[in-house]
Amino acid sequence: MSLPLELCENAVAHLTARHPLTAVIDEPLSSPMSPDPVGALRVWQGAPGQPVAKVVYVGLVVPMIRLDSHMVFAFTAADSAVPHFTLDSVYGGDYYAYHLDLIPRAELSSHLPYLDAAYQPLTPVFTEASAMDGLSRADIGPRQCALMSPWMLVGRATEEAFRKIGAAVSAYAEHWSALVTDGLPADVVAGLADTDLAARDAAVRVNLFSPDVDPVWARVTRLIGEPATDRIRAELIGNG
Incomplete structure (x- = not known):
């Protein structure tokens, strides 16, 4: 098992075991580049009323272009204030890369108690992981950053640094699961009464997975075609 796949599979195992x-859905992804499948789309659904609505995994492995890419998103229910969990885990031939975050369900700057409850406990993990040797800046622009949280960990990594990032992934996943299981404090939730959580989430997810915002979708389309790419995006945009 490759390092990117192992990192992502460990996260998937945590999510599906805890919730x-x-x-x-478990479907192969095909490409004109190869007679064999080049990846898979896997989806787990939560029962109605459960705090975790959906988990989506997308893997793309094409040795001829030195691509080994794995992504998992865990989405909370439409009316939940608990952030979504996300992990990208990639080997691109010359480097490893990762993206780890909890995607906010409300504006952080105007809801400080929410920020403190959902994100502040991650600060020691974020600080330690950000300071590791062997990391460099990832190719991600301000528009994408604006859709994520300030606790986002994203970058390219040497193999040694990539092996170490698993500790941060486990810590973020464990914190996220605790938020899901225990819920946010009642006063924090009450402070979000000015936010239509479902409407905000729907708008954010359309933007987050927009080809206009994230150039990765153009590369995915070239690899597996527009219909398959649109199907993946649809699974990521909606909880159904």
């Missing part, structure tokens, strides 16, 4: 989810 009630049912596997509903």
Whole structure:
């Protein structure tokens, strides 16, 4: 098992073990570049009323172009204030790369108690991981950053640094699961009464997975075609 796949599979194993989810999709992804499948789309669905609505995994492995890419998103329910969990884990031939974050469900700057409850506990992990040797800046622009949280960990890494990032992934996943299981404090939730959580989430996810915002979708389309790419985006945009 490659390092990017192992990192992502460990996260998927944590998510599916800790939360009630049912596997509903496991489909191969094809490409004109190869007679064999080049990846897979896997989806787990939460039961109605459960705090975790959906987990989506997308893997793309094409040795001829030195691509080994794996992504997992865990989405909370439409009316939940608990952030979404996300991990990207990639080997691009010359480097490893990763992206780890909890995607906010409300504006952080105007909801300080929410920021403190959902994100402040991650600060020691974020600080330590950001200071590791062997990391360099990832190719991600301000528009994408604006859709994520200030606790986002994203970068390119040497193999040694990439091996170490697993500790941060485990810490973020464990914190996220605790938020899901225990819920946010009642006063924090009450402070979000000015936010239509479902409407905000729908708008953010359309933007987050927009080809206009994230150039990765153009590369994915060239690899697997527009219909398959649109299907993946649809799974990521909606909880159904």
